[in-house]
Amino acid sequence: MSTRGVSASSDGYFDAASTEPLHPAAREVLLAAADEGWADPARLYGSARRARMLLDNAREVVAAVVGARPDEVSFTASGTQAIQLGMLGTAAARRREAGDPRVVAVSAVEHSAVLQSAAHLARHEGARTVEVGVDRDGRVDPAAFAAAVADDTVLACLQAANHEVGTVQPVDEVAAHCAGRGVPLLVDAAQAAGRVPLPAGWSVLTASAHKWGGPAGVGVLAVRRNVRWRSPLPGDEREGGRVPGFENVPAALAAAAALRARWEEADAVAARQRELVDHIRARVPELLADVDVVGHPTLRLPHLVTFSCLYVDGEALVTELDRAGFAISSGSSCTSSTLRPSHVLAAMGALTHGNVRVSLTSDATRDDVDRLLVAVADVVTRLRAGLGAL
Helix, strand or coil: CCCCHHHHHCEEEEEEECCCCCCCHHHHHHHHHHHHHCCCCCCCCHHHHHHHHHHHHHHHHHHHHHHHHHEEEECCCHHHHHHHHHHHHHHHHHHCCCCCCCEEEEEEECHHHHHHHHHHHHHHHHEEEEEECCCCCECCCHHHHHCCCCCEEEECCCCEEECCCCCCCHHHHHHHHHHHHHHEEEECCCCCCCCCCCCCCEEEEECCCCCCCCCCEEEEEEEEECCCCCCCCCCCHHHHCCCCCCCHHHHHHHHHHHHHHHHHHHHHHHHHHHHHHHHHHHHHHHHCCCCECCCCCCEECCCCEEEECCCCCCHHHHHHHHHCCCCCEEHHHHHHCCCCCCCCHHHHHHCCCCEEEEECCCCCHHHHHHHHHHHHHHHHHHHHCCCCCC
């Protein structure tokens, strides 16, 4: 039996959407590949050829899961770097096509890496950002997104599923319109990869290994062969010219092993997690008054649920639950170190403070969840009492 899930659940870890504990398959491969894949895969001698073979194997595994060709997949240093290279490289290649001023269309609930990259293009390239709003469940209207994509659009960005509330986006419908207008669509699949089937209509796809139980420091950038892309960085021959620097072969191979393992077990894990999340969604309003459970009730990721508690401070929630032995996320998941209000919840028109994001590891049990619910009810009740809000 794996000790990964046992230690994670017994420690009360409920922040898998931030980082999933290392999958046993990744741990085993990482140790083995450290001995076999240490050489420079760009060289021609024997140990280098072995490293190259391992790197190519990792690329093939990832490509099979995300629905790409192996030569379309590159490994980056993080999911954030993949987004930055994907967005800036696509915009650079289409500088002349889209005319001036150029438009970048994004949903209002994208990860901060997407929004900040769009802001970078606005500051340095004169591109204008058009944000498409979402409904109360955090889902974009495909027609509204289509209306934001026009002849002057250089790039469109729509995540596969939201990182804070779990809502799955209508990527396929949006992708069809973008393809009709000749506009590349970047899909951030960080939360969805390895958990649910990915949409097929993307032009550029990004992901992050530590979200699916791979090692930290490995991102994925996939660019379709028919999509124009030009590196925004000085030239480098690594990773097909997309990502500069020496590849971390052992980490890439471990990331691929974890992704394949997670994909093979995805249906069984998702079924268990959906049942637990349904339990949380139903039980929280029974335990506490003035609680808003957010995110789409059915079109959502299986492992993630967020709810907001009126009259309670998010930092206090995190601190008190940590003291009780539970690790949860609050505030914007992109800026949790500062606990700034969530731009995702604000775009949804939901309460932006006092929120709890619960995201389950693959081994989480009903007992784990029930212990967390008891702790949340106790902490929120005590905090409200201290504020005289009861």
